[in-house]
Amino acid sequence: xxxxxFAVNVTPKPGILDPQGRAVEGSLDHLGISGVSAVxxxxxxxxxxxxxxxxxxxxxxxxxxxxxxxxxLIEAYAIETLAGASSLVGATSGSEPx
Amino acid sequence: MPVRVGVVVFPGSNCDRDxxxxxxxxxxxxxxxxxxxxxxxxxxxxxxxxxxxxxDYLRAGVIARFSPVMRAVEAFAAEGGLVxxxxxxxxxxxxxxxxxxxxxxxxxxxxxxxxxxxAAERLDTPFTHALAAAGQPLRMPIAHGEGCYFGDDPxxxxxxxxxxxxxxxxxxxxxxxxxxxxxxxxxxSLRAIAGVIAPRGNVAGLMPHPExxxxxxxxxxxxxxxxxxxxxSAARAASGGDASPVTVGAR
Numbered sequence: 001x002x003x004x005x006f007a008v009n010v011t012p013k014p015g016i017l018d019p020q021g022r023a024v025e026g027s028l029d030h031l032g033i034s035g036v037s038a039v040x041x042x043x044x045x046x047x048x049x050x051x052x053x054x055x056x057x058x059x060x061x062x063x064x065x066x067x068x069x070x071x072x073l074i075e076a077y078a079i080e081t082l083a084g085a086s087s088l089v090g091a092t093s094g095s096e097p098x
Numbered sequence: 099m100p101v102r103v104g105v106v107v108f109p110g111s112n113c114d115r116d117x118x119x120x121x122x123x124x125x126x127x128x129x130x131x132x133x134x135x136x137x138x139x140x141x142x143x144x145x146x147x148x149x150x151x152x153x154d155y156l157r158a159g160v161i162a163r164f165s166p167v168m169r170a171v172e173a174f175a176a177e178g179g180l181v182x183x184x185x186x187x188x189x190x191x192x193x194x195x196x197x198x199x200x201x202x203x204x205x206x207x208x209x210x211x212x213x214x215x216x217a218a219e220r221l222d223t224p225f226t227h228a229l230a231a232a233g234q235p236l237r238m239p240i241a242h243g244e245g246c247y248f249g250d251d252p253x254x255x256x257x258x259x260x261x262x263x264x265x266x267x268x269x270x271x272x273x274x275x276x277x278x279x280x281x282x283x284x285x286x287s288l289r290a291i292a293g294v295i296a297p298r299g300n301v302a303g304l305m306p307h308p309e310x311x312x313x314x315x316x317x318x319x320x321x322x323x324x325x326x327x328x329x330x331s332a333a334r335a336a337s338g339g340d341a342s343p344v345t346v347g348a349r
Contacts, residue, residue: 019205019206073249
């Protein structure tokens with residue numbers, strides 16, 4: 001077994017109204033910032049998966065993202081592999097992923 | 099004997115008691131169903147009440163959707179059982195895919211708690227047959243942060259063609275609200291959709307709270323007809339009859 005660290009980035013699909021993004025855009029004036037547009041606010045979920053190998057770990061994340069983390073009607077997701085996942089092949093119970 | 103109608107209680111449900119009371123008023127025997135139970139105790143219909151199940155974490159309704167009781171509700175619905183979702187209960191049904199569409203954050207990002215008017219699009223369903231007339235404005239409160247009904251245009255076209263729109267937001271005269279009418283359609287729901295019914299006709303959800311407008315002392319009893327429709331339909335189902343007054347879900 002090995003552990004793998006991922007991030008799932010969930011964003012509103014193109015065309016979906018994103019009032020949060022619009023509210024962020026609306027506040028830019030107050031900061032004196034101009035030239036920023038198309039702000040979309042999403043959600044980032046980071047997680048650690050223990051599985052036989054990276055492909056198996058990714059399959060778990062894929063299922064989790066499709067069934068729980070994102071609503072396919074309104075949200076898209078992208079899975080990212082994060083550095084810092086430590087391979088725990090033959091690891092003792094005291095070791096911790098960094 | 100009064101018909102037994104289940105009211106699911108998730109951690110964070112807060113309209114379960116109101117719903118129990120409204121069902122009681124309508125002549126049913128309410129049965130409280132805990133979210134961890136995997137059986138529906140033989141009830142003839144189920145209501146998923148309003149609230150903030152599991153704190154609305156991640157997306158409203160999504161964590162509740164995977165609770166043991168929802169497995170039972172899904173099986174019940176698949177057999178034609180009557181299920182009504184109110185507010186957060188509607189969000190749970192939408193997340194479970196038991197009714198079409200999704201509920202987005204309100205257009206203005208604010209939680210909204212106030213009275214609105216809705217009108218039934220059709221009376222030939224188990225949830226509306228006791229109402230006096232289609233199109234008649236019914237006053238009842240909304241109380242939600244994520245109530246903006248959404249589907250893409252093809253999905254909304256199909257929903258309307260299948261007569262899947264059960265309630266729309268209207269003004270006090272019964273005129274359909276525009277999508278940008280922040281008084282009559284405060285959450286910005288597309289095509290002013292306030293409630294939908296699944297193609298088969300046995301599962302429905304709506305954002306406004308009929309159980310909070312079910313007797314005169316609450317300021318409006320316009321919601322009572324919806325509760326009464328459900329209870330009558332459940333009684334018919336329990337006695338072995340067809341739950342619906344006419345065949346619904348022509349698709």
